Amino acid sequence: MxxxxxxxxxxxxxxxxxxxxxxxxxxxxxxxxxxxxxxxxxxxLGLPPGFGFLNSPAGFSIGDTAIPYSSTDTFGRALLVGIVNTLRVALLGIVLATLLGIVVGIARLSNNWLVRQLALVYVEIFRNTPLLLQLFLIYQAGFLKLPSIENPLRLPAATYLSNKGMHILWPASSLRTTIALILIVASIILGLILWQRRLKVMELQGGSVGRNYQIAVIALAVIGVLALLFGLEWEAPQFTGNSVDGGLYLSSEFGALLFGLVFYTAAFIAEVVRAGIQSVSKGQWEASQALGLQSGLTMRLVVFPQALRVMIPPLTSEYLNLAKNSSLAAGIAFPDFFQVAFTINNQTGRVLQVLLLIMIVYLTINLIISLIMNGLNQRVQIKER
Amino acid sequence: MTTTTPQFSAPPVNQLGPWAWAKKNLFSSWFNTLLTIISLLLLIWVTTSLLGWALTQAQWDVLPSNFRLLLVGRYPVEFIWQVWLGVAVIAAVGGFSWGVLARQARLLDRRALITLGVLAAIIVVVLALLTNPVSIALALGLLVLLVLTGFAGQAIGRAKPQLGTWLPLLWLVGFLLSFALIRGLIIGRTVRLDDLGGLLLTILVAAVSIVLSFPLGVLLALGRRSDLPVIRGLSVLYIEVIRGLPLITILFASQLLVPMALPPQIRTERVMRAIVGFTLFSAAYLAENVRGGLQSVPRGQSEAAKALGMNPLLTTSLIVLPQALKAVIPTIVGQFISLFKDTSLLAIVGLTELLGMGQAILANPQYLGRSGEVYLFIGLIYFLCCYAMSSASRRLEKQLSAPRRAVEPALTTARPDGG
Missing domain, CATH: 1.20.5 (Single alpha-helices involved in coiled-coils or other helix-helix interfaces)
Known part of the structure; x- marks a missing residue:
């Protein structure tokens, strides 16, 4: 067949x-x-295709710029201002939210009852209300209710607070500041390298050798601190009767967006941190206690590195969320990338081109964050032989 | 002869006195004491400043005069009973499924009684400050309806235990019925979608979007796991691009592009376009959740189905998907909660859902500068809704995971015929 x-x-x-x-x-x-x-x-509707419009003058001003910009600059320059603003708020937000999130996450597991409950209340409140509402509340009922610029609040360290924003102490841009900054960065990097070398030497030879390294590191630290205190040319904001000049100016829109993003994301990061710490088995705590480590050292040297392995993937998605959520700046008129792009869309009517630009920029930002976090993730994974 | 039954007794209860408790939990070391003092100061500072503001400076009269706007927006007043009818349908479905799920236990246990009591108290006290007695009576009536349908659901659920699997369908039907009643499509007068507002619009947009995104999300999840490269590639592309974009971009795109993508003679309402945006957005996230569920179904299941001669379509729809979807119900509830919060972004697009209505009220010169009062109240509404949903989903999760081993065998021994 x-x-x-x-x-x-x-x-x-x-x-x-x-x-x-x-x-x-x-x-x-x-x-x-x-x-x-x-x-x-x-x-x-009579809308021509193409990206030629990016070279024509923008004609609108932007309230909060980190790079020089005036209304005679091009649309492309305006978009660049927006990108810088988005990156500024996203980067600062990620750093601050991580710090606050770790503190709250550890507080959620504190053996102090009151601290535990306060952390829980914080997390529940911020996770169960929309971020946009928090931004409105912080901006309209917080920052805008501050005294006017003619009569600002004076805080310690020459900080002025008004409904226009915040003026803080900041190094002026001068040669002296640049040299001092280079000194500080160099001493930090050198110090870290020496510290690693010292640990390696101690590992190889045993005992607490490497005294020379210790002295060198301390010397570097002294240089760094001196440069920080006296090398930088600190510029204090000056109150001139009806406005404040000098120092670093942070607009109240920027402040509200930053605070909102940090408080909101920190509540989620706190839960990630808590889950990560709880995923480390109890035996690890007990073993390090049996070895005589104090609880702070146990956390830092034994538990946290292991928790980090569990924490990084969800942490990555929180960072991505923060970067995406920074587009809610549109609700409080902070000129981030989305807001600027939207203004350009309103002025020129180039919907498709503007949407394409928005997609490219946010996908790129997301990709960069993902790549960095994936690299970090590979570094903290268990190295098995 | 000497079989001694081991004596089990409960471990000794460690009763701590209040002082001992405080010493253990608040003042066990100097560092702990310091923490306690700092947190106590923080707590006192926050509560006194908040209370001081709320009792002396805040002008709460903005709330009672705008309460209706916040709840239903510019819904025609004389047809407000359509909304009550729609909510009653949801309450009945909710009570019924509560009864069916709790069929093995006492319906009104202590926890349920406390929850109902708190709800009734909130209705009486809060609504008395904000609205008229008729609404209070109707709201209390809804609670009674909830309990009555709960008992009915319990009785029917005991008679027919397999009813539990039909609950999602019941919810879908109840939801559609409620939507039709509120729109006035069955009785009463038809209300335009763009006339809905406030909390009603928030709930509506979130619920419609999650229901519409469900089939799309399941298809995308299946597509992403498919071994056909074109389908997998397209699914991955869609999911990753949507997940990489901020929601506000997608909402603006839907407001601007939906009218452009359609032929010029078709007009769309703004709410409709918003729902399109939310559906496209939500489907990508749902697809990832469902994919997690699909991965949790062991390979043996589909292999066994193949061995029985089922074709891939039947295997997926009868064997794999039901198990996968059951596993992801809690995450889908979680996604609904975040969608519920995300609808607040409609305020930026200019729709008057709950937050947008708050903005609209504050734009009225009569209520200038009352942002604290209005936004805190709106925040409270969001908080109560989200908190209730998340704790309900946590209970649901327990109920769904437990009965497999613990309860169902007891049921089968009690009634051998009731499989």
């Missing part, structure tokens, strides 16, 4: 290819219909 050939309409291999071709065809047809409609509508 010769073997029966399977007819092609029942052949699994053929069916798979045909199925995919059909799906692709359906999607292409729907896509073509949509593209056709969009182009018809765009032509009806």
């Amino acid at each position: 010769d073997e029966q050939k399977i007819p092609f309409w029942r052949d699994d291999r053929v069916l798979k290819i045909v199925g995919q071709v059909i799906v692709l065809a359906v999607i292409l047809v729907i896509g073509a219909i949509i593209v056709n409609n969009v182009s018809v509508n765009l032509r009806r």
